Amino acid sequence: MTTHALDAQSLKEKKRSWVLRNRFLLLRRSTQLLVLALFLAGPWAGVWIVKGTLTSSMTLNILPLSDPFLLLQTMVTGHWPELTGLIGLAIVVVSYAVFGGRLYCSWVCPMNVVTDSANWLHRKLDLKKGWQPKKHTRYWVLAMTLLVAAGSGSLAYELVNPVTLLHRGLVFGMGFAWAAVLMVFLFDTFVSRHGWCGHLCPMGAVYGLLNTKSLLRISAKNREACDDCMDCFEVCPENHVISPALRGKGDDTPLIQHRDCTSCGRCIDVCDLDVFSFTHRFDTQLIQPTSIEPGPRDPVATKAMGGHK
Amino acid sequence: MSDLKKTGLSSAKRRQFLGDAARTACGCAVAATFLTVYQAQAKALPADAIRPPGALTEEEFLSACVRCGLCVRDCPYDTLKLAELGETGPATGTPYFTARDVPCEMCEDIPCVAACPTGALDHSLTDIDDADMGVAVLIDQENCLNFLGLRCDVCYRVCPLIDEAIKLEMTPNTRTGSHAVFSPTVYADACTGCGKCEKACVLPESAIKVLPRRIARAESAEHYRLGWEEKAKAGNALVPGVIDLPDRVPDAGAFEPVFQPGKGQ
Ligand code: SF4
Ligand code: SF4
Ligand code: SF4
Ligand code: SF4
Ligand code: SF4
Numbered sequence: 297m298t299t300h301a302l303d304a305q306s307l308k309e310k311k312r313s314w315v316l317r318n319r320f321l322l323l324r325r326s327t328q329l330l331v332l333a334l335f336l337a338g339p340w341a342g343v344w345i346v347k348g349t350l351t352s353s354m355t356l357n358i359l360p361l362s363d364p365f366l367l368l369q370t371m372v373t374g375h376w377p378e379l380t381g382l383i384g385l386a387i388v389v390v391s392y393a394v395f396g397g398r399l400y401c402s403w404v405c406p407m408n409v410v411t412d413s414a415n416w417l418h419r420k421l422d423l424k425k426g427w428q429p430k431k432h433t434r435y436w437v438l439a440m441t442l443l444v445a446a447g448s449g450s451l452a453y454e455l456v457n458p459v460t461l462l463h464r465g466l467v468f469g470m471g472f473a474w475a476a477v478l479m480v481f482l483f484d485t486f487v488s489r490h491g492w493c494g495h496l497c498p499m500g501a502v503y504g505l506l507n508t509k510s511l512l513r514i515s516a517k518n519r520e521a522c523d524d525c526m527d528c529f530e531v532c533p534e535n536h537v538i539s540p541a542l543r544g545k546g547d548d549t550p551l552i553q554h555r556d557c558t559s560c561g562r563c564i565d566v567c568d569l570d571v572f573s574f575t576h577r578f579d580t581q582l583i584q585p586t587s588i589e590p591g592p593r594d595p596v597a598t599k600a601m602g603g604h605k
Numbered sequence: 606m607s608d609l610k611k612t613g614l615s616s617a618k619r620r621q622f623l624g625d626a627a628r629t630a631c632g633c634a635v636a637a638t639f640l641t642v643y644q645a646q647a648k649a650l651p652a653d654a655i656r657p658p659g660a661l662t663e664e665e666f667l668s669a670c671v672r673c674g675l676c677v678r679d680c681p682y683d684t685l686k687l688a689e690l691g692e693t694g695p696a697t698g699t700p701y702f703t704a705r706d707v708p709c710e711m712c713e714d715i716p717c718v719a720a721c722p723t724g725a726l727d728h729s730l731t732d733i734d735d736a737d738m739g740v741a742v743l744i745d746q747e748n749c750l751n752f753l754g755l756r757c758d759v760c761y762r763v764c765p766l767i768d769e770a771i772k773l774e775m776t777p778n779t780r781t782g783s784h785a786v787f788s789p790t791v792y793a794d795a796c797t798g799c800g801k802c803e804k805a806c807v808l809p810e811s812a813i814k815v816l817p818r819r820i821a822r823a824e825s826a827e828h829y830r831l832g833w834e835e836k837a838k839a840g841n842a843l844v845p846g847v848i849d850l851p852d853r854v855p856d857a858g859a860f861e862p863v864f865q866p867g868k869g870q
Pocket of ligand 1: 533
């Protein structure tokens with residue numbers, strides 16, 4: 297039985313190239329770089345495609361975009377933005393809410409590279425989980441930032457928001473913003489696994505709220521093939537979202553419906569048995585097990601491969 | 606029995622939940638306190654940092670500006686910059702300029718204001734001459750060349766509102782006794798605070814500087830009345846029947862000029 301399992305293991309590793317195992321990671325790095333390049337083409341090369349920063353921008357002098365969290369902070373202080381700001385807000389809110397709220401976190405946000413790297417190091421060093429804040433903490437932080445804004449009448453959180461500090465730093469000049477970014481990196485590596493994006497960031501919380509009814513979903517369609525290698529749990533920045541879909545039985549939906557899922561596609565990348573795939577929220581189809589696959593959920597096979605990463 | 610067990614369990618769960626919530630709330634309260642103190646400190650705007658045209662009052666500005674930098678990008682003269690974290694300047698990320706580096710050129714179409722998506726730069730400002738970024742103050746009469754009796758005039762000549770915001774006012778040069786001093790004099794109502802004068806001052810350190818209005822201006826008491834204005838308004842003497850004694854004017858004859866042409870020097 298053990299040899300059988302190992303055979304299956306080497307077999308599945310052989311047929312999946314490195315590129316295939318990192319395809320969504322590579323795609324995401326490309327979009328993150330592209331977004332940054334669009335912002336930098338102006339100041340660096342004089343090609344003005346996008347002006348401003350992720351908090352509020354103007355593309356080709358026609359398309360305004362504004363970050364919901366930033367405008368929310370402004371509005372709770374009692375200030376009403378100009379029409380361009382409100383249009384930009386509407387476009388961003390509607391697009392993310394329809395397509396996938398947390399696409400921002402994994403495909404756009406510059407901090408994602410930092411926290412992903414921190415997590416990579418965390419795994420390499422085989423560190424303990426560390427402090428794991430309770431699951432609603434990010435909403436508490438969100439409420440806190442808004443309360444402070446309302447109480448102080450200023451965008452207080454923007455003085456320390458590492459996400460906007462980083463992006464503004466890259467586009468306009470860093471100052472000491474790198475220190476805030478370094479703190480997030482160290483925090484995620486040594487203090488709390490997935491601590492920042494996965495538990496605290498109030499910006500991510502807002503995009504998470506937009507993610508509740510989004511179209512784009514990950515489906516554990518092929519969950520019957522899962523051999524419990526735990527690779528997806530290991531790599532997923534929000535791994536509590538996986539279980540209900542993957543461990544579902546019978547008619548339970550294979551869709552990952554939790555709003556915390558960032559649609560990063562890492563679970564698709566790492567799964568050698570192609571359990572996961574991108575789909576839309578109405579596709580609840582399951583792939584029926586085929587006889588060729590080695591016995592799924594075979595307790596002995598599971599045990600033999602359990603430690604394998 | 607099983608019912609009892611159930612409620613016992615759920616109440617333990619509830620206790621734990623409440624405990625967790627209380628802990629998180631306390632953590633957030635601590636963070637909120639730090640943030641409040643920090644933002645209070647960061648509210649201080651240095652006197653040489655000038656907000657773009659149309660900026661709301663500092664208090665309102667800090668509640669409106671999302672620190673996006675769109676105003677910076679649309680300024681054709683690269684006047685504006687965003688404050689970086691750690692620099693002793695305005696609140697991190699907010700736009701400002703330093704007149705001595707690059708002043709505001711007072712663009713007619715005010716692109717910085719048009720670009721602002723939040724209205725932190727007030728869109729009701731449509732005539733740049735109405736801008737109120739600060740007020741120029743001739744801060745050092747001891748070093749200003751015009752006050753020393755020369756005709757530098759540079760700050761006066763560069764002013765976009767020449768003869769309105771800044772005028773040359775002639776007074777006798779008491780040192781030479783026979784020349785005039787053309788003192789550059791700023792009229793605060795007209796001055797926009799663009800900083801062109803401060804930038805242009807020929808001295809190594811400018812003798813004329815743009816300051817925020819709160820520092821540059823005094824405030825007249827509300828009940829003060831200027832007698833001559835009231836008189837003009839009323840069209841006649843305010844207290845009728847008062848004898849108008851002749852004003853005492855310094856005796857012109859007592860002023861002996863040092864240089865007297867025709868006196869054979
Ligand atoms: S479930 Fe998959 S797509 Fe969603 S956050 Fe986790 S790894 Fe990313
Ligand atoms: S008025 Fe013109 S020069 Fe002055 S800050 Fe605005 S864009 Fe720049
Ligand atoms: S454009 Fe408006 S909101 Fe953006 S940085 Fe300038 S003043 Fe602030
Ligand atoms: S700041 Fe100087 S140049 Fe500008 S309007 Fe005032 S006096 Fe004129
Ligand atoms: S430019 Fe400077 S030195 Fe010359 S008159 Fe103006 S303030 Fe004085």
